[in-house]
Amino acid sequence: MTKIRVLFLCTGNSARSQMAEAWLRHYAGDRFEVHSAGLEPKGLHPLTVQVMEEAGLDMSGHTSKTLQTYLGQMHFGYLITVCSRAEEQCPIFPGVGTRLHWPFDDPAVDVGDAQAQLQRFRRVRDEIEARVLAWLGELSAAA
Template sequence: MKRILFLCTGNSARSQLAEALMRHMAGDNYEVMSAGMSPETVDDRVYLVLADQNINTDNLRSVSVTSLNDQHFDVVITLCDKASNECALFPDSDALIHWDFTDPKPTEGLQAFYETVEGLKARIALFLMLNGEQQNNTIGPVELFKIMSDPLRLRILMLIEDELALTVGDLTKALEVSQPKVSRHLALLRDAGILQDQREGLWIFYHFPEHLPAWVRHTLATVRNGNPGVINQEKLKLSQITDRKKPGFSNKPKINKKQTASAV
């Protein structure tokens, strides 16, 4: 079981909320703790907003970060700028992450606490989505962004993100480039582990592998949805192909919408 630690200045609001939410959302996948540089009493409003959402508040208590110096945490997440300096206390952690959240305590009432809860829920949900499976280290972020920096390869990926599977002929007509050039780029994407090919009859289709890491799928989906007009012309050209073949793989992988998968 991996261990995760949330850090903030007083360990009295933000990190307590994060600890309770992570336990609630992650189940038994992580051992979760929180701590502070200068621990203070847990704010009563923490218990109120968590109880209102049926989130367990048992065992929430303020802890000094110095008491945890000799412990190993797989992931350390800081929640304020001051606490980010405390990452140096955990140099052997696999991941040091910073989420900057405004301290809700100076504001009267519960609204700021509810807003902090909603913000943390979104961050934690994304973290769990992208880290909830065994990671395939075929490609790293540097390699992925190098691949996506080429305009032709980017358009190929965006088309397959939309269409799920395409042939070399489809891409040649949509992109208006030669077949050898398209084939070279497809071979590079296949060798990098981003695409795989699959034969069906006389046609070979290229699509995303079923086990493409979630963070790669999410990046591709984000680029596509954040730039909706990037392949408009190519989409129009695809729609004009009257004899276009569609895949009907008998072993078609299940598409996981929650993880923005785009595999066929």
């Protein structure tokens, strides 16, 4: 069985798209080949690693990648933008079957103290997990 390729895209590829990649791989890696990228990669945020490890997902193999890594290189069944900026600024992406937009708040925004930021990362992690699970349910129901 050929796996369907999915690309999660955000601005920095430091938090949201990395979390989405990890969750989809965790729940359906047997059905999907999952990637993530950013318009302006910033490196993996340390709190992304921390909150995903709290949830039992190892992020050691994750690196921040640019969209250029994938543009024109392979066909994706799904391109899923996880931030509004990526949705607005993503170029026409040849070789994409379906484009989806799942907007999530940017947990890396520097507002408030360290504890407040950690709570934002946890909230966004949980929202992304719920959205991935809901999408998998939608795909199963449609099949």
